[in-house]
Amino acid sequence: MPTNQQAQVSAAIETDQIHARFRVDYPDFSLDVDLDLPGQGVTALFGHSGSGKTTLLRLIAGLMRVPNGHLSVNGRIWQDSETFLPTHQRPLGYVFQEASLFPHLNARRNLEYGMKRTANAMDPAALRDVIDLLGIAHLLDRRPHQLSGGERQRVAIARALAVQPALLLMDEPLAALDLKRKYEILPYLERLHDALEIPVLYVSHSPDEVARLADTVVLMEQGRALAVGPIAEVFSRTDLPLAQDQDASALIECTIAGHDDRDALTRVAFAGGCLWLGRLERPVGATVRARIHARDVSLALVEPASSTILNILPARIQELREIEQAQVLIRLAVGDDPATSLLARITRHSCVRLGLQVGQPVFAQVKTVALMD
Ligand SMILES: Nc1ncnc2c1ncn2[C@@H]1O[C@H](COP(=O)(O)OP(=O)(O)OP(=O)(O)O)[C@@H](O)[C@H]1O
Secondary structure, eight states: OOOOOHHHHHHHTOOOOEEEEEEEETTEEEEEEEEESSSSEEEEEEEEEESSSSHHHHHHHHSSSSOEEEEEEETTESSSSSOOOOOGSSEEEEEEEEEOOOSSSHHHHHHHHHHHHOTTTTHHHHHHHHHHTTOOGGGSOOOOOGGGGHHHHHHHHHHHHTTSSSEEESSSTTSSOOOHHHHHHHHHHHHHHHHHOOOOEEEEOOHHHHHHSSSSEEEEEEEEEEEEEHHHHTTTTTTTHHHSTTTTTEEEEEEEEEEEEEETTEEEEEEEEEEEEEEHHHHHOOOOEEEGGGGGEEEESSSSSOOOHHHHHHEEEEEEEEEEEEEEEEEEEEETTEEEEHHHHEEEEHHHHOOOOTTTTEEEEEEEEOOOO
């Protein structure tokens, strides 16, 4: 029979949301946010350098205190007008740009260090799972200087998780790694994403990282949250600076529908259509996230009968927006599902020549599809 206190805790946990409201005024910068974020999955705090991402993370960690701030995490108040939990009382894990491991302790002792100081440490079986998930079992006897940057970061992530935090904060955990190491560690982060039940706030200014890892995005600009929402929705909004970028892209959640061994192709299905990709070694039914750059999509009014392009999707124009360099950004609904969007970036000249307008049916020719996991 649960005690009253346990019943209150479980009732509070069901609220499943993070609410963060903060205002900070520095002489040359102000941050003003009021955010409701999902209580699970990875939320990216995404924006250019100086947009306020780290400041927001520090406020959430309790490393800074501002008056009138409010923070609740899955129903537990961490800060309001009466309460301010100091950092050491907040059940959180914090992973920084550079793994801050103790140099005189090996990886195992580094993991144990935090665990000894909390009443909520993982049991040995759960810790073994985390060690396996991050692929660090063979590194446990090594000291930090005997590890690569990526390996150190994996140990730092395991250490953050070993205290069973209610929230994991990651501040550009890949920023200090070179490209090769980044690509080494990304699959581990993707595995974490699938395995973790706690919410993760992930600071990044890299669209590529965010496209791979995030479920929800907070797009930060000059201390404000310009947009908050599911990643596919935010990425395909043509009114945001993100879409005007050369890297603008749409994300589509897909399921592996079948393989064609003869032609070394894999067919993936999404709500409203399907795409052919180079052969993927993933089982039918597995989910993958596809990223399609706006610059890789061209449009035709009639279905091209003789094209080398594998993926030609019937679509309908949802929105046209003229952007710089005499180009037009077009948002397309693909198939029957209005929630699945593609972006196409074409010249104004072509747009006028084809007489494109909102509501018009077209065929989207997709030159390249990148897989995000
Ligand atoms: N203690 C401080 N006093 C005054 N200004 C500060 C202070 N801390 C941060 N700032 C300013 O606040 C702004 C936001 O900084 P913040 O580190 O939050 O940005 P960021 O988006 O995390 O940037 P980056 O991606 O470069 O880490 C910057 O203009 C910074 O100079």
